[in-house]
Amino acid sequence: MANHILLWVLVALTCSIALSFEPSPMQDFCIADPTSTARVNGMVCKDPKMAQALDFSFSGLHITGNTSNILGSKVTPANVAQIPGLNTLGISLARIDYAPWGINAPHTHPRASEILTVLEGTLFVGFVTSNPENRLISMVLNKGDVFVFPMGLVHFQRNVGYGNAVAFAALSSQNPGVITIADAVFGSNLPIASEVLSKAFQVDKNIVESLQAKF
Numbered sequence: 263m264a265n266h267i268l269l270w271v272l273v274a275l276t277c278s279i280a281l282s283f284e285p286s287p288m289q290d291f292c293i294a295d296p297t298s299t300a301r302v303n304g305m306v307c308k309d310p311k312m313a314q315a316l317d318f319s320f321s322g323l324h325i326t327g328n329t330s331n332i333l334g335s336k337v338t339p340a341n342v343a344q345i346p347g348l349n350t351l352g353i354s355l356a357r358i359d360y361a362p363w364g365i366n367a368p369h370t371h372p373r374a375s376e377i378l379t380v381l382e383g384t385l386f387v388g389f390v391t392s393n394p395e396n397r398l399i400s401m402v403l404n405k406g407d408v409f410v411f412p413m414g415l416v417h418f419q420r421n422v423g424y425g426n427a428v429a430f431a432a433l434s435s436q437n438p439g440v441i442t443i444a445d446a447v448f449g450s451n452l453p454i455a456s457e458v459l460s461k462a463f464q465v466d467k468n469i470v471e472s473l474q475a476k477f
């Protein structure tokens with residue numbers, strides 16, 4: 263009897279570990295049905311008999327993103343929002359364009375690790391390990407180089423070359439999510455009380471308020 267209980271505890275533990283990432287599909291595919299109002303973990307499947315090649319396809323990653331913005335970068339996603347056939351499959355893709363000296367600002371993906379490859383240009387890239395070390399792990403990448411950003415860690419890229427840069431990133435979620443640190447901390451809706459941010463960042467409330475005004 264005691265052995266049985268132990269076995270079930272082990273099974274339960276193993277399952278909960280496996281489920282900390284996106285669960286494996288239980289059918290060939292589950293094309294997202296954006297018209298369904300049902301709320302599930304992922305999206306509702308449309309009738310598989312109605313599956314078409316276009317459900318698994320996206321066009322446009324050859325198009326240069328418009329980097330005329332304050333950061334000098336543009337992300338073009340290809341995730342389940344653009345490709346309904348990605349639903350339940352645990353992968354997605356993005357193209358990132360960078361103007362000279364443009365940055366992809368520090369951010370995290372709450373649901374995905376990322377593997378990025380440089381197609382054009384030179385990028386300085388890095389991520390920061392979790393507390394208490396907060397160690398910056400960074401390097402310069404050239405065309406053809408690949409770098410990994412582990413799940414959940416804050417990371418960034420900066421174009422340090424003289425021309426435009428282009429990278430493609432693959433992510434281990436159909437819907438990786440993005441938390442841009444500056445927007446989340448200083449641009450939340452409603453704002454986080456400046457008393458909180460003033461203590462957290464060890465700066466005067468005026469500095470916090472001027473940062474909040476920018477986001």
Ligand SMILES: *[C@@H]1O[C@H](CO)[C@@H](O)[C@H](O)[C@H]1NC(C)=O
Pocket residue numbers: 328329330331
């Ligand atoms: C790029 O974005 C800027 C700022 O939003 C806009 O003024 C400009 O027309 C855009 N350029 C193209 C080619 O779409």
